[in-house]
Amino acid sequence: MTRRIVRTIIQLGLFGFCSFLFLYMLDNQYGVLPTSIHSHLPAHHPGLIIADVHLQYCNLLNPLTSCKLDPSKWHRIEKDLYLNSGLVQKAYLHIKRKKEEELTAEDKVVLDVKIGRLDPAMGEKGEDNEKWESRGSGIWLKRSAKRHDSDSNNVITAIDILFGADAVEPRPGWEIKDTPLLLSSDGVPEARISVRRGSPKKVEKPIPRIRKDGKFKIMQVADLHLSTGLGACRDPEPKEHNGGKCDADPRTLEFVERLLDDEKPDLVVLTGDQVNGDTAKDAQTAIYKYAHVFIERNIPYAGIFGNHDDEGSLSRQGQMALIESLPYSLSEAGPNTIEGVGNYYVEVLAHGTSAHSALTLYLLDTHAYSPNEAQFKGYDWLKPDQIEWFQNTVRELRTVHKHYTKIHLDMAFIHIPLPEYTEPAEIFGNRKEGVTAPGFNTHFKDALVEASVPIVTCGHDHVNDYCALAKTDEGQPELWMCYGGGAGFGGYGGYNGYVRRIRLFEIDTNEARIRTWKRLEYGDTETRLDEQVIVEAGRPFGG
Incomplete structure (x- = not known):
C-alpha cells in the first residue's frame, strides 16, 4: 500500500492526493x-x-x-x-x-x-x-x-x-x-x-457411518492453496508436463477429483491452507471450488484452518460460517470460549442403524504465526484452553463410547506439526524439509498419549509426507505422527522433483486396525505408496 500511495502522490500532485486521502478516510469512517x-x-x-x-x-x-x-x-x-x-x-x-x-x-x-x-x-x-x-x-x-x-x-x-x-x-x-x-x-x-x-434450501448435515464391511476410508487433503482465478503453479513436477503450461487450481482439483473417483473415500478431512491467502482475493470463491468437488460426489468433508487461510478477504469466523452452511460439510466453529476457530470433533457411527460411535475424529485449530516472535520464532501453538477442552471432551465421550461393543478408535487432525515431530529418528516416508513446528511446546502430544489417541496427522510442511512413531522410554509404540503431504500447486512443492500427493487412511473396525498410504499426482499414480498398518487392536503398531 505504501508504494501505491507514493506513486499516486507523484502522478496526481499534492492537491489531488490530498483530495483522495480525505475521501478515502471519509468513506472508511x-x-x-x-x-x-x-x-x-x-x-x-x-x-x-x-x-x-x-x-x-x-x-x-x-x-x-x-x-x-x-x-x-x-x-x-x-x-x-x-x-x-x-x-x-x-x-x-x-x-x-x-x-x-x-x-x-x-x-x-x-x-x-x-x-x-x-x-x-x-x-x-x-x-x-x-x-x-x-x-x-x-x-x-x-x-x-x-x-x-x-x-x-x-x-x-x-x-x-x-x-x-x-x-x-x-x-x-x-x-x-x-x-x-x-x-x-x-x-x-x-x-x-x-x-x-426461491427460499434458501435447508442443508442437512450428513451422518458419517461405518460401511457394511466394517471399514471406513478417510482422505486427508493437505495444503490445497487455492486462489481466486486459475492461480499460478509453483514448482510443478515435472516442469515439462502439458508442454509446461500449468494452471494451479485446475490441476490441483483434477488431482483431488481423480483420487475421489478412484479411492471413493467415506470422508475427506482438509487439514488447513485450503485458501492461499495472498492470491485468494475473494476467499469465498476459493472455498466454493474445493467444496464443489465433494458436494457433487455426495462425500462428507470436514476442515480446519492453516496459517494462510485467513490472509485474504475473509476471517476464520467468516470462512467457517460459509463452510458450515454448505451441503455435506461437517465443519464446525467449535466453542467460542476457547482460542481458535474450528476446535471440534466428528463422530463416525457404527454400521446400520446403531447410534454408537465407532470412531472419533478430533480437529483442532493450530492458529498461524508466533505471538511472541522475539522469543519463539515461527509458528503459533495449541493453547492450554484448547488442550483442556480436548481432555474434557475425551473424558465425556469415553462414558458414551463404553456402550460400543468393539474397540473404539480415535484420530486427531491439526495443521501445524507438533514440536515432537522432530524427535523420532525412524520415519516412514519422505523428510525433505525441516519441521516447521512451534518454538514453544504446550505438550499436546502428551495429552494425545494420555487419551490413547494412536494417530495425529498434520499438513503445513508440503514436502514432508512421513509417519513417525513416538515410543515410550521402554521402547513401546505410543503415538504415530503423520504428514499428509502437500496437494496443491498454488503452494511450494520443489525439493528434488517432489510430486504432489495425498494421504489416505482405511479404518477396519472389525480388527480395530488402521492402514495408511499415499497416492501421487504424477508418475506412478496407481500405486499405494508407503502402505503400512499403523494401528492394530486399537493401539499404535509398528517400529
Whole structure:
C-alpha cells in the first residue's frame, strides 16, 4: 500500500492526493470502502425479493461519485468488482430488496438476470412490463409488476458475486452466470453474478457411518492453496508436463477429483491452507471450488484452518460460517470460549442403524504465526484452553463410547506439526524439509498419549509426507505422527522433483486396525505408496 500511495502522490500532485486521502478516510469512517477486502456473507433472508439491481462505479478522486447508494433503499454486496486492484477506481453491485408481504401491485420484482452485450429479447415480442432492462456492464434484468409473479419460488431472491473463469456455485438453488460482467479489469479475475431463486434450501448435515464391511476410508487433503482465478503453479513436477503450461487450481482439483473417483473415500478431512491467502482475493470463491468437488460426489468433508487461510478477504469466523452452511460439510466453529476457530470433533457411527460411535475424529485449530516472535520464532501453538477442552471432551465421550461393543478408535487432525515431530529418528516416508513446528511446546502430544489417541496427522510442511512413531522410554509404540503431504500447486512443492500427493487412511473396525498410504499426482499414480498398518487392536503398531 505504501508504494501505491507514493506513486499516486507523484502522478496526481499534492492537491489531488490530498483530495483522495480525505475521501478515502471519509468513506472508511462510514464503512464504505474497505482498508482490506471486506468480510463478506451474502444476505439470504427468507421472504425477501430482489426488486432492482444497480452497478455503482466510483472514483476516490472525484467527490461527485460515491461507492455507496442510499443504504435505506439499497443493499451493497461488499465486494469491489475490481478486487481492490485499483487504488482509486471501484465498482460495487447494489440490490434493492423488498419483503414479499409488503409488495404492492405497482412494485416490480426481478424475474431473471442475464449477462451480455445485446438485449436478450433480440426483437422477441412480449408484454411491455416484461422487456429486458439494461443496468450497464452487460447486466440485463427482466422485471414484472404483476403481483402474482412475486411468488418467491419463481423470482430472484438473492444475488452474490464470485470471481474467475473457474468459479463454481455449490449452494443448492443457486446458479452462476456463464458470462462475466463486462468490466475493463485487465489482470483481475472476472466478476460473475450468481443468483438464487426461491427460499434458501435447508442443508442437512450428513451422518458419517461405518460401511457394511466394517471399514471406513478417510482422505486427508493437505495444503490445497487455492486462489481466486486459475492461480499460478509453483514448482510443478515435472516442469515439462502439458508442454509446461500449468494452471494451479485446475490441476490441483483434477488431482483431488481423480483420487475421489478412484479411492471413493467415506470422508475427506482438509487439514488447513485450503485458501492461499495472498492470491485468494475473494476467499469465498476459493472455498466454493474445493467444496464443489465433494458436494457433487455426495462425500462428507470436514476442515480446519492453516496459517494462510485467513490472509485474504475473509476471517476464520467468516470462512467457517460459509463452510458450515454448505451441503455435506461437517465443519464446525467449535466453542467460542476457547482460542481458535474450528476446535471440534466428528463422530463416525457404527454400521446400520446403531447410534454408537465407532470412531472419533478430533480437529483442532493450530492458529498461524508466533505471538511472541522475539522469543519463539515461527509458528503459533495449541493453547492450554484448547488442550483442556480436548481432555474434557475425551473424558465425556469415553462414558458414551463404553456402550460400543468393539474397540473404539480415535484420530486427531491439526495443521501445524507438533514440536515432537522432530524427535523420532525412524520415519516412514519422505523428510525433505525441516519441521516447521512451534518454538514453544504446550505438550499436546502428551495429552494425545494420555487419551490413547494412536494417530495425529498434520499438513503445513508440503514436502514432508512421513509417519513417525513416538515410543515410550521402554521402547513401546505410543503415538504415530503423520504428514499428509502437500496437494496443491498454488503452494511450494520443489525439493528434488517432489510430486504432489495425498494421504489416505482405511479404518477396519472389525480388527480395530488402521492402514495408511499415499497416492501421487504424477508418475506412478496407481500405486499405494508407503502402505503400512499403523494401528492394530486399537493401539499404535509398528517400529
